[in-house]
Amino acid sequence: MEVENEAVEQELEVESNADEMSEEELDLDHLDQPNEGTETGEKGAVEGANPFEKKQRKKKSTIWEDMTIVKQPDGTLKVQCNHCKELFVKNPSGATSQHKRHLKNCLQKRLAVGEENQKRQQVLSFTEGPSDGITSITNFSYDHAKVRELAAHMVLVHEYPFSMLDHVVFNKFMKAVSPFYKKINRQTVKEDCVTAFMLEKRRLRNILKGANRISITTDLWKSGQKIQYMVVTGHFVDSDWVLQKRVLNFCNVPPPHTGVIIADALSKCFLEWGIENKVSTITVDNASYNDVCIRRVKEDFCLRKRLSIGGKIFHVRCCAHILNLLVQDGLNQIVDVIDVVREGIKYLKNSESRLNEFAKIKKQLQLPSRKLILDCPTRWNSTYLMLASALEFRDVFPRYGDIDPGFHYVPSEFEWMKVEEVCKFLGIFYEITNIISGSDYPTANLFLVELYRIKELLNEKALDFSDHIRFMAESMALKFDKYWGESNVLMSLGAILDPRYKMVLVNHTFPVIYGEVAAPRYIDEMRCILYDLYNEYVDAYISSHSEEPPREAGKRKHSEISSKSTQGAAKKLGVNVLTGKEKFQMIVSEIDKAPPEKSDLDVYLEEGRYVCDANANLDVLGWWKGERWRFPILSRLASDILAIPVTTVACESTFSAGGRIIDDRRASMSVETVQMLLCGNDWIRNLHGLKNKSRESLDVSESSTIEEIDLPDI
Numbered sequence: 001m002e003v004e005n006e007a008v009e010q011e012l013e014v015e016s017n018a019d020e021m022s023e024e025e026l027d028l029d030h031l032d033q034p035n036e037g038t039e040t041g042e043k044g045a046v047e048g049a050n051p052f053e054k055k056q057r058k059k060k061s062t063i064w065e066d067m068t069i070v071k072q073p074d075g076t077l078k079v080q081c082n083h084c085k086e087l088f089v090k091n092p093s094g095a096t097s098q099h100k101r102h103l104k105n106c107l108q109k110r111l112a113v114g115e116e117n118q119k120r121q122q123v124l125s126f127t128e129g130p131s132d133g134i135t136s137i138t139n140f141s142y143d144h145a146k147v148r149e150l151a152a153h154m155v156l157v158h159e160y161p162f163s164m165l166d167h168v169v170f171n172k173f174m175k176a177v178s179p180f181y182k183k184i185n186r187q188t189v190k191e192d193c194v195t196a197f198m199l200e201k202r203r204l205r206n207i208l209k210g211a212n213r214i215s216i217t218t219d220l221w222k223s224g225q226k227i228q229y230m231v232v233t234g235h236f237v238d239s240d241w242v243l244q245k246r247v248l249n250f251c252n253v254p255p256p257h258t259g260v261i262i263a264d265a266l267s268k269c270f271l272e273w274g275i276e277n278k279v280s281t282i283t284v285d286n287a288s289y290n291d292v293c294i295r296r297v298k299e300d301f302c303l304r305k306r307l308s309i310g311g312k313i314f315h316v317r318c319c320a321h322i323l324n325l326l327v328q329d330g331l332n333q334i335v336d337v338i339d340v341v342r343e344g345i346k347y348l349k350n351s352e353s354r355l356n357e358f359a360k361i362k363k364q365l366q367l368p369s370r371k372l373i374l375d376c377p378t379r380w381n382s383t384y385l386m387l388a389s390a391l392e393f394r395d396v397f398p399r400y401g402d403i404d405p406g407f408h409y410v411p412s413e414f415e416w417m418k419v420e421e422v423c424k425f426l427g428i429f430y431e432i433t434n435i436i437s438g439s440d441y442p443t444a445n446l447f448l449v450e451l452y453r454i455k456e457l458l459n460e461k462a463l464d465f466s467d468h469i470r471f472m473a474e475s476m477a478l479k480f481d482k483y484w485g486e487s488n489v490l491m492s493l494g495a496i497l498d499p500r501y502k503m504v505l506v507n508h509t510f511p512v513i514y515g516e517v518a519a520p521r522y523i524d525e526m527r528c529i530l531y532d533l534y535n536e537y538v539d540a541y542i543s544s545h546s547e548e549p550p551r552e553a554g555k556r557k558h559s560e561i562s563s564k565s566t567q568g569a570a571k572k573l574g575v576n577v578l579t580g581k582e583k584f585q586m587i588v589s590e591i592d593k594a595p596p597e598k599s600d601l602d603v604y605l606e607e608g609r610y611v612c613d614a615n616a617n618l619d620v621l622g623w624w625k626g627e628r629w630r631f632p633i634l635s636r637l638a639s640d641i642l643a644i645p646v647t648t649v650a651c652e653s654t655f656s657a658g659g660r661i662i663d664d665r666r667a668s669m670s671v672e673t674v675q676m677l678l679c680g681n682d683w684i685r686n687l688h689g690l691k692n693k694s695r696e697s698l699d700v701s702e703s704s705t706i707e708e709i710d711l712p713d714i
Helices: 002-015 028-032 042-047 097-105 107-119 144-158 162-166 168-177 186-209 259-273 288-303 319-349 352-364 380-391 396-403 413-437 448-461 467-484 489-496 502-514 519-545 550-572 580-593 600-606 620-626 632-642 649-661 671-687 694-703
Strands: 067-071 077-081 087-089 124-128 134-139 214-222 228-237 243-252 279-284 315-317 371-374 707-710
Touching: 077 097, 087 097, 144 162, 144 186, 144 671, 162 168, 162 186, 186 671, 214 259, 214 649, 228 259, 228 632, 228 649, 228 671, 243 259, 243 649, 243 671, 259 288, 279 288, 315 319, 319 352, 319 371, 319 380, 319 413, 319 467, 319 707, 352 396, 371 380, 380 413, 413 448, 413 467, 448 467, 448 489, 448 502, 489 502, 489 519, 489 632, 502 519, 502 600, 519 600, 519 632, 600 632, 620 632, 649 671
Parallel strands: 214 279, 279 315
Antiparallel strands: 067 077, 077 087, 124 134, 214 228, 228 243, 371 707
8 A cells, every 4th residue: 555655646746747727728618628537518518619719728737637627506617536526616827736735645546546556567578598588577677777788788799880879760769669768979878888898808807817828819900090900819718618719909009010019018918917927829920020029928938937848839820821821932933824814804894895795705605604803912812713713714815805906814725724723733722721710719729630731732743744833832842841841839739639630640640741751750759748748737736736625624633633532542441443444544545645557648648539520520628628527637738728729810800890990980089999899899799698700700801802893794
């Protein structure tokens, strides 16, 4: 009953703010108009209305929802309560204060409002789970703070401009969705984005505290603002054995971009996040300043003795970048043919009439292809796609040259043969690039088997009958030996810790990669490095478990006291008693002190490989999670190695997002705002369980390096 009274009082409090009616609003003749709740006849009132009389103003006071003006038999006017039927004198001035006081205390109205509230249907709110299924249903209540928070998340995740919240139609849409919605201006949403960024930064810092080791990828990128940014991405395995990736920093690095300056920027980032003692590897491309940078950072880490196995795996070179350099060296051997094809496609692209004539010839020859591709000279895979697409029109080029005297870009039959052989040769490299770069998390266990295939192909093509193929293979082999001709520790460790490969893959691939003579030495070296790394983890495991928890120590102390009390009683009788439990404990303690005959690593390597379908996509980290009870130390080592990326694909994904955010309309944004938007985009996606579209972003980035030229339908 008290709840109902409060509801009525709140409703009447609103009514007290309504405007009072004037005398004109309650004119006598207005009584003849239909009015809900009146006791006079509505039909007769309408018929008696004078059409020439001035139309009366509509009553505005809220009391007329609960009261009605009635005419008494003697002709006087009274105001009647619709709930209790009590009559009141109508004030000639039109004042309604006394009626409001009555409604505030009217018991019948209180009861009526209480029943209405009970019958009124509640508005329900549906909360969706991570799988887009409804997980809970609650009564709806508008929370403007939550709306602001989600609006900030929307701007960060979908890369919207702050001004979107000012759009007229968007605000009309939100008003239609909920009449309680309050407009959020661009300044407010920007401040809310900063708040969300700071909250997620604090949450991420707590997550990183629980990480054992963190691998870093970093690269530089020049935006449309002509500002050089450095992205720093951290890779680690969380407590649930899930491989995580987070953008830690997207900051401006002022020129000159020397290795020392970049190393200082990295060190500041590590200190800011509190991970200076957890960084295990840094993956970079092969720019010369990166060699200086990594050497400088490595020296700092060596002083703190924070590097595993002497820093042999600290510097990781991007495999995709090395592969690009390797193939570019090979393509330089046929650069004349590539230039002819490229210039011919440019010539056709510059005129619609030329494309029409080219398409007519294509139609006459009944060729199915409908598209030419113009490459980006610095991306070998785009050059490969250009040559492959041009090869399909090899019969069209000379026929078009016959009808267009200005077309001087017709390769000879021998040059077309070169293009065909080169495309066959580079096909395997294109597939390997897709395997490595196409993975969301390109980790160390993926690449050794492909590295072996590259070396095997280069050895085979070095004996080819075609001079240009042989020269290509020799040039690419020199680049291969420069970067991969020595021991590839990280890729070998990743392969060994993949249960599908173990030492079998190393024993099979090393003779091909390093030669039959040098292979045994590299295999022994790899085994020694593996055991050294394992022993480091054993020492760390022993040191972390050496101190007994206080609770266990208390239990042991209690048991010792009780045991001593019983022994003391026996000694009083002059008898030395050794119970069976004590004797068993002595034997077990001696066994526990003895070192195990075989370590986790020995057992793992002696067991057979995990057999599965060759095309199956095995979750290697998930396999180690299931085996962590059998291999408590080795599983932790495996999780840290398998978290190390072998490419800088993560950086490319962030740069693609940066290119979309820093467009021509937002080129004046400050570097702090850019960092907030780029890092916030990554963090909020992870907060809502949205998969980072790294592969999709990479596809967009690569598609921007080629230009597809559609031939017109003739």
